[in-house]
Amino acid sequence: MGNFFTDNDDIRFLFDHIDLAELARVQEDNFAKPDGTDYAPRNEQDAIDNYRRVLTIVGQIAADHIAPRAEEVDKEGNTLNPDGTVTLGRRVRENLEVLARADMMGFTLPRKYEGLNCPTTIYTMATEIVSRADCSLMNLFGLQGIAETINAFASEEVKQKYLPKFARGEVTGAMVLTEPDAGSDLQAVQLRAWQDDDGQWRLTGVKRFITNGCGDVLLVLARSEPGTTDGRGLSMFLAERCPRIRVRHLEEKLGIHGSPTCELVFDDAPAILIGERQLGLIRYVFSLMNGARLGIAAQSLGVAEAAYRLARSYASTRKQFGVAIERLPAVAEMVTEMKIAIEAARALTYETARVCDLENNNLRVMEENPQMDAAEAKRRKEVARTLKRLNGMLTPMSKYYASEMCVRVASDALQVLGGSGYIKDYPAERYLRDARITTIYEGTSQLQIVAAVRGVCSGAWEKRISEMEIAEYGDALLANLKSRLAEGKALMLKAIGVAKEKGAEYMDLYGRKLVDSAITVLVGHLLLAQAQKNERKKAVARRYIETGLANIRRDVDLICSGDTAPMEQYDLIAGPVPR
Amino acid sequence: MAYHCIVCVKQVPDTGNITGEAMKADGTVNRAALPAIFNPEDLHALEAALQIKDKFGGRVTAITMGPPGACEVLRECLYRGADRAVLVSDRRAAASDTLATSYILSQAIRKIGDFDLVFCGRQAIDGDTAQVGPQLAEKLMIPQITYFEQLVELSGNTIRIRRNTGNGWEILESRLPLLVTVIDTANEPRPPAARKVMKFKRARAQMELAGEIAREMPSASEDEKKSAVTNRIQELKSDGLLIDQWDLDYIAADLQWCGVSGSPTKVHRVQSIVLTKEGFTNIEPTEAGVRKMIHELIIDHTLG
Numbered sequence: 001m002g003n004f005f006t007d008n009d010d011i012r013f014l015f016d017h018i019d020l021a022e023l024a025r026v027q028e029d030n031f032a033k034p035d036g037t038d039y040a041p042r043n044e045q046d047a048i049d050n051y052r053r054v055l056t057i058v059g060q061i062a063a064d065h066i067a068p069r070a071e072e073v074d075k076e077g078n079t080l081n082p083d084g085t086v087t088l089g090r091r092v093r094e095n096l097e098v099l100a101r102a103d104m105m106g107f108t109l110p111r112k113y114e115g116l117n118c119p120t121t122i123y124t125m126a127t128e129i130v131s132r133a134d135c136s137l138m139n140l141f142g143l144q145g146i147a148e149t150i151n152a153f154a155s156e157e158v159k160q161k162y163l164p165k166f167a168r169g170e171v172t173g174a175m176v177l178t179e180p181d182a183g184s185d186l187q188a189v190q191l192r193a194w195q196d197d198d199g200q201w202r203l204t205g206v207k208r209f210i211t212n213g214c215g216d217v218l219l220v221l222a223r224s225e226p227g228t229t230d231g232r233g234l235s236m237f238l239a240e241r242c243p244r245i246r247v248r249h250l251e252e253k254l255g256i257h258g259s260p261t262c263e264l265v266f267d268d269a270p271a272i273l274i275g276e277r278q279l280g281l282i283r284y285v286f287s288l289m290n291g292a293r294l295g296i297a298a299q300s301l302g303v304a305e306a307a308y309r310l311a312r313s314y315a316s317t318r319k320q321f322g323v324a325i326e327r328l329p330a331v332a333e334m335v336t337e338m339k340i341a342i343e344a345a346r347a348l349t350y351e352t353a354r355v356c357d358l359e360n361n362n363l364r365v366m367e368e369n370p371q372m373d374a375a376e377a378k379r380r381k382e383v384a385r386t387l388k389r390l391n392g393m394l395t396p397m398s399k400y401y402a403s404e405m406c407v408r409v410a411s412d413a414l415q416v417l418g419g420s421g422y423i424k425d426y427p428a429e430r431y432l433r434d435a436r437i438t439t440i441y442e443g444t445s446q447l448q449i450v451a452a453v454r455g456v457c458s459g460a461w462e463k464r465i466s467e468m469e470i471a472e473y474g475d476a477l478l479a480n481l482k483s484r485l486a487e488g489k490a491l492m493l494k495a496i497g498v499a500k501e502k503g504a505e506y507m508d509l510y511g512r513k514l515v516d517s518a519i520t521v522l523v524g525h526l527l528l529a530q531a532q533k534n535e536r537k538k539a540v541a542r543r544y545i546e547t548g549l550a551n552i553r554r555d556v557d558l559i560c561s562g563d564t565a566p567m568e569q570y571d572l573i574a575g576p577v578p579r
Numbered sequence: 580m581a582y583h584c585i586v587c588v589k590q591v592p593d594t595g596n597i598t599g600e601a602m603k604a605d606g607t608v609n610r611a612a613l614p615a616i617f618n619p620e621d622l623h624a625l626e627a628a629l630q631i632k633d634k635f636g637g638r639v640t641a642i643t644m645g646p647p648g649a650c651e652v653l654r655e656c657l658y659r660g661a662d663r664a665v666l667v668s669d670r671r672a673a674a675s676d677t678l679a680t681s682y683i684l685s686q687a688i689r690k691i692g693d694f695d696l697v698f699c700g701r702q703a704i705d706g707d708t709a710q711v712g713p714q715l716a717e718k719l720m721i722p723q724i725t726y727f728e729q730l731v732e733l734s735g736n737t738i739r740i741r742r743n744t745g746n747g748w749e750i751l752e753s754r755l756p757l758l759v760t761v762i763d764t765a766n767e768p769r770p771p772a773a774r775k776v777m778k779f780k781r782a783r784a785q786m787e788l789a790g791e792i793a794r795e796m797p798s799a800s801e802d803e804k805k806s807a808v809t810n811r812i813q814e815l816k817s818d819g820l821l822i823d824q825w826d827l828d829y830i831a832a833d834l835q836w837c838g839v840s841g842s843p844t845k846v847h848r849v850q851s852i853v854l855t856k857e858g859f860t861n862i863e864p865t866e867a868g869v870r871k872m873i874h875e876l877i878i879d880h881t882l883g
Binding site: 038039040041049050053054057060061065098101102103104114116 | 767769770771772773774775776777778780818
């Protein structure tokens with residue numbers, strides 16, 4: 001009997017390190033009013049005990065049930081039927097059944113809809129744990145954001161009808177956004193929403209690359225305002241699976257074979273409007289995407305963790321030149337880099353989840369209490385504004401950083417296994433194939449950088465770092481590392497100044513370097529706080545900050561150089577387009 | 580038709596994770612040194628019962644005999660979908676062997692009454708006797724099918740079960756009520772359900788409360804503690820979280836068949852066996868080498 005929660009020292013450390021009592025209070029409205037269910041927690045300790053128990057269940061299912069089936073899921077894939085439906089692989093269905101039976105499909109939903117009402121932070125941990133067992137299953141487990149979106153924006157009637165079904169695992173959902181000509185640029189969505197003579201909304205058009213598009217409840221972004229061309233003409237609709245929605249094609253992919261990627265045809269399919277017209281993209285999808293991006297960060301952590309564990313155990317047993325290869329400097333460097341990178345990305349991702357919890361619950365309380373007194377409303381509004389800015393930076397940072405880390409770690413893990421990693425005897429090649437999608441979907445790394453660099457250059461980053469600098473470290477090593485981070489911050493401020501002066505295009509050109517450096521300082525502070533409670537983390541923080549600072553110096557040099565060759569000399573360097 | 584299944588479960592020391600202190604000087608199991616777990620095959624028995632409830636309706640009652648700590652396995656049953664949990668606990672039941680245990684369980688099951696199926700794990704990992712299930716069936720004077728592997732058919736008062744015979748299987752048909760012992764290949768036990776865990780983690784038997792209250796109110800007087808226990812019992816009862824707790828009197832057990840006096844098993848001798856490695860043989864990686872090895876294994880009866 002294994003357990004991917006209890007066997008993971010770093011997740012368990014963070015479970016104790018993060019102020020879960022605070023998250024439990026905001027999640028449970030200070031435990032003030034009973035919600036009529038018999039499984040509500042009574043106080044912080046009770047709630048935290050529940051979180052621990054829930055993660056222990058997920059950890060057990062992941063280790064004993066999901067992981068042993070992952071290879072088969074990868075081989076088997078899913079099947080497109082002639083009638084436009086999809087049959088999920090047998091093992092995929094078994095996995096979903098066991099998760100549903102354990103009440104894991106309504107993770108964050110309120111208890112009145114039979115959910116567990118867990119904070120996003122705990123859901124993020126669970127997502128990581130599931131992804132370590134089978135990356136592709138996360139795409140189904142991690143679709144709970146669809147139910148969350150319904151919960152946040154749909155009418156009570158719609159919520160009553162669908163949310164308990166999601167929580168029981170009776171239905172799965174899909175977020176149906178992408179079209180052949182609307183990928184990163186969702187403003188270009190064409191799928192038409194129109195009202196028939198009875199006033200019934202109908203959807204007509206094609207959607208592409210839809211994860212679990214064969215699911216039962218689809219949240220569809222569609223153009224409800226004829227004649228418009230931008231995001232303000234788009235609304236969000238809920239469509240139930242029916243013969244008027246057909247899967248035309250299942251994509252054959254490099255990895256995540258258990259996750260069906262569908263091309264969908266809507267043939268005047270009936271649908272209901274969710275929330276208000278014209279807010280589809282600008283409000284609801286942005287909210288949905290933020291949650292989904294955090295989910296991909298967690299997925300990335302899980303895959304990286306699995307790859308790391310394989311590489312580490314191989315490196316400790318494989319002998320060459322008379323020693324275990326992990327004692328050779330080149331391998332030791334790779335293994336330690338992998339481990340540090342995972343812990344750094346985990347620190348950032350869980351911190352982002354924590355801030356999401358604070359933000360989402362603040363918004364929820366404001367919405368549930370329209371009558372609150374003016375002073376409190378003003379305070380909450382102010383909090384909402386600050387958190388929105390902070391999250392607008394942290395979420396894309398996490399998605400970018402964790403997914404890039406995941407691809408690197410999966411690749412290095414395969415490298416550690418050498419030839420054995422390249423063949424199918426070990427799962428290293430599957431981890432790499434699965435990892436590769438994480439930097440692409442739910443917004444490519446390049447898009448995340450565009451979103452994050454605005455926060456980095458607009459003051460949100462500097463403000464957050466200043467808040468983190470308040471922490472005092474009695475320990476000499478940590479105090480010294482803190483001053484190193486101050487150096488990094490000063491360098492960054494210089495680079496930000498140059499980038500802003502040179503304009504938006506220059507900022508995007510050096511976006512990756514700006515965001516990388518900004519993340520290094522931010523994560524450096526997070527690791528320092530962790531190191532205060534954990535001796536081992538001191539070594540992690542030191543190595544991370546020292547190597548990170550060297551990178552900042554190099555990147556800041558380049559940013560300040562003013563070199564715009566990739567734009568100015570594009571044609572010259574890229575040469576003629578190959579024919 | 581709905582069925583009432585009773586599942587017998589046992590809390591056992593985790594003999595799968597043996598450490599140096601696993602055995603006491605007298606050769607008996609040092610229960611304090613080993614973590615207590617749900618006897619693995621009993622989880623499969625519970626799963627078999629829950630599957631019948633899922634498919635045909637009805638209810639599942641879990642029962643265990645043991646000290647108050649054994650309530651943990653009863654809660655585990657509630658987490659997975661058992662409807663009721665019964666703890667049989669009595670100092671006079673201590674040192675019961677399989678004969679006494681099966682007698683006591685049979686009395687408790689009679690007390691529960693009105694059942695269609697009794698499920699037991701084939702055997703517990705501490706004693707490995709596989710005797711309690713069969714003896715329990717005899718005492719209840721009902722038929723038994725051991726080594727349950729698969730439910731073939733259940734209809735009205737008739738059940739068909741595929742049982743493992745070691746090197747194959749056979750399908751047996753029986754009338755209900757019936758006792759069944761279950762092996763670990765029968766099914767994959769379900770995980771606990773989170774919402775049930777959040778609810779039933781508070782479930783307690785009366786015996787557990789005294790200790791808990793004493794820890795919570797270290798400076799309170801005996802009377803205060805007593806009334807706290809009484810209050811807690813009322814609370815648990817009204818929330819449906821009180822685990823039934825029965826002693827030998829309540830189940831009308833004849834004391835001479837319980838505990839030491841009811842246990843004819845005597846430990847004659849205990850041997851502490853330490854496995855050591857004694858040399859090794861090199862096998863040539865050739866057809867002939869493998870042939871020779873197999874031949875030797877047949878001769879010393881390792882194979883065949």
